[in-house]
Amino acid sequence: MSAPLPGMTAATEPPPLADDSAFSRLWRGFTTARVSIAVVLLLTLCTLYMLVPALNIDGWLIGLCTTYLVATIAVRIFTSPLPPGRTFDPQWVYTIGIDLLTFSTLQFLQAGAINYSPLFALPVLMGSVLGSALLALATAAAVALLLLTDAWVWSLHLPGEFAARFLQAGLTGIGYFAVAFLANQLAARLAREELAARLSQQAARMQSQVNELVIETLADGVLVVDAKGLVHTANPAARVLLGMGPALDSAPFELGARSGWQPMMQLAQLTFAQRAAQKAEIAVEVDGASPRRMHVRTRLTPQEHQAESLCVMFMEDLREMEARLRTEKLAAMGRMSAAVAHEFRNPLAAIAQANELMEEDLHEPGLKQLSFLVRKNAQRLAQIVDEILDISRVQHQGLRAPPALELDAAVSSTCADWMLQGKCADRVQVTLAAPRVQVPFDADHLRRVLVNLLDNALRYAGTRPDSIRVSTHAGEGPPTLHVWSDGAPLEPSVESHLFEPFFSSESRSSGLGLYICRELCERHGAVIAYRRVVAGPAGPGREGNDFSVVFRAGGLPLAGAASTDTIAA
Template sequence: MATDSVAAVSTGKRTPGFQQAKLFRIYNHYRVVISLMLVALLFVDPVNFDIHFRLLDYYQLGVMGYLALNTFIAFTMLAGFQPGQRHITLSILLDILILHGLLFVSTGITNGLANLVIVSVAAGNILTPSRMGTFYAALAAICSLSISGWAALTLGGPGDDIVRAGSLGILYFAAAFILQNISRRMMSSEALASSRAQSIVELEHINQQIIQRMRTGILVLDRYGHIRLANAAAEELLFGIPTDTGMPATRSRALPQPLKSGLDAWLKNPEKRTEPFQPAPTSPLLQVNFTPLDQERGDQILVFIEDMSKVTQQAQQMKLASLGRLTAGIAHEIRNPLGAISHAAQLMEESPHLDSGDAQMLGIIRRHSRRVNGIIENVLSLSRRKPANADLVDVGSWLTEFRTDFLQTQENAIPATVMTLNTVSAIPEARFDKSQIEQVMVNLCDNGLRYSHQHTGERKIELCAGATADGERAYVDVRDFGPGVAPGSSQLVFEPFYTTDKGGTGLGLYLARELCEANQAHLSLVDDDQTGCCFRITFAHPGRMI
């Protein structure tokens, strides 16, 4: 019984069987109390009440048996027994028959026990508001008329007893019809309320799912910065730990200091806009907006967290896509004269009368012709990029295979290419398009080898693979041993056309980040105070579909 009660409450609605069992439990408590009162009256001298029992011994046995029956049922329900419809029907029938049996062996229909039959019939119609309720009333009326008729015929009882029995029969049927009508209406109202409650629960569940799956982070805070609620996007943006359940793991966390400072500033001046910030060096740039959740009390604050890098990338993507379409239109007109210039420079290099100064100028012409052609190819690739075809990948095995393939392409490089690989034992799987992420890795490795060679004279890089702090997402690091990035330029390196290499196009890292975003991964520059640059690709949770 206790288990069923908990189950009914946890589902948000009470089943008809649960309600019926609860009502029967209450009715059985009533029967136990009545039985105890009848037993207690056995110890009172009947002469004092001018009562003449027909069969006193049988009456006493009947009362004791009635108490024993009701007590047994009470203990079985306390032990967890769940009464069914058959048990309830049998109990009501026994009540009617036992009470009429007590009327028969006591003083007849004039005994006050007849009023208890009305209660039993009423309880039966409440517990089973159907044709069975009418049967209870009919059985009680027949028993009452039978007792009165037998007393009038065999014992010479007054005819008024038959009239009284008929009146009781009318009361039985009246109680049955009235309570059946009331019970049906109550059941209909309860079914409607239960249906609406279930709809509310379903809507609440849908709203929770929508909030949890939103890409915009949502936080509910109090005035002191304590987290009351957070969706998965907020947890991933602020703490780098996405979860499915939301609040429990986050409530104990402290707000990042930039967000806490922004909250304090907003509380002092709600009109002031909070500046974008980064919770961690590898986190994207975030913009937050605060609004009071309760306009009257103002105790809780709703926070919307937007990934500014996505907004910036979308704007840049639209700009560069337009540039790509423009370039596609004029690429033919540009490549024709560019090809002519490059071809003419090549022919001039074959001239036997070429001095060193002219040869140097021709080298500049050919180098910059290749650079212009590379810019055209990169811009065109923005408008021709294919959607990601993601697969579930074992990152450790994939990175080992990539290293082997990449070193094969560097066999003729001078000096020799050195690429070390460090992995941990337990790396989560990741879901991405191998060809696109390999394109990113080739770009990062080429850049790293070039800058390492310029700075140290060695073509050396280091690959690392591991898991994030939550142990649920994989990452890959590409570290070079070059001069590193100047302070304040860590975000500029991902801007289109930004480059520190005289021969670079400034689109390599931008395209790399775009490809990572297409695979729900994040490319960032890790600031770890070590030599060179470390670019990290943090993959999304493998359960997230692209």
């Protein structure tokens, strides 16, 4: 028995053959050849039966050929190929077995005075190519025995041809043995090569899929361009950077299709002309928008087997690069600021304490005014130090699951304390519409976020009873907290940097309040955002600044939820 193919053990059932495999094609070829031989045999015997009556061809021989033709057609239509290398299968009974039975019958009877021994090559080849080595040699042995038996039978009738017939049968049998062995070895090699090719094709396909996935998910834009400027591949990031619309949503497309892409086209042409990698900062004009500055790097693929080289272009938005650099600088500055702030606390506390002691002995109004200025600025410095240290604490706190917090209760308590401390209850309206809804947020952190938002709202709000509105909502979507004020709209330059650290539109502000709010929200899976919106039914037509906190999905209402509560100061 031949050894099983790689990846297949003798105890496991071989997988079915694919329709495009070499052995499937060989199977179809052999079955078609059997049908063709059956047709030729039937036509030959019918012709001899009608034209040469002296041969005394019996009608049952024609019936035998007809039956053989029907059997071969049935096998060709209704059977499917089996994996090679099998020692025996019932399918060989009605393929090789029928062939041996039919051909040996015709050979023994010498129907039509024809030598049918060459036909035995078909079952020998079929068993050798599609079966195991044992089956191939067994088929060749059976054919050799049949030929020797036929020679012995004829030697009984014609003793004078004994030696010649036995020699011819022996040589034919040896030839069939050689054909069976060589054909089986070639078939085994073909099976190994085909399996290796399929494994290589599968590995190449998998590698191609991985490459495509990596390119598709890259944050940098990737273009693959040929020497004629035809783009073969463009990942989503590249399409965004180029400002592509639906008309050019998929490759291939011409890089020179738009005038704004000419710098890219020129850089690709320079890469092909110099056969070297290039690097440049270019500006690409996008329809309806300002030019987009990009850092572009090019590489040429190796030129192998007369294949055309391709230019791979890596594009990176300079604004994102600058933003990353700015973030790194801010992080370094934050670490340094935290260290400096820590060192400031003790001297600042000593200054404040000394000022309080000195203020007890001051009686002149001018000196008291100077002491008041010292105390006020010391308090301001202490607040800035605390905010800087708060950022450091937020960034270095360990991640842990926050407890479930009842949103309306926490907002109501924080707003009541804030209004009492700031004495501004006459300007705040609180509307709670998330009864008994819990959110995954630390109570102290939510208080800090809400107080920062309320302080900002109070700084710019008007004096009407509903100039500041705090509201909660919990419908089909996640729970939401809103802090709205009727202040003037923010300038675009201020809005674009609203949540960045150390950025403020006021000279006396540290610019850390909203940044701390964003950091705390991100730690709890919430999202804080700003937009300019129109107020609700209580003040139709009034626009204001709305800061919203969308909590992480998963807030669940408790049993016995109450109706919506409205607290108006």
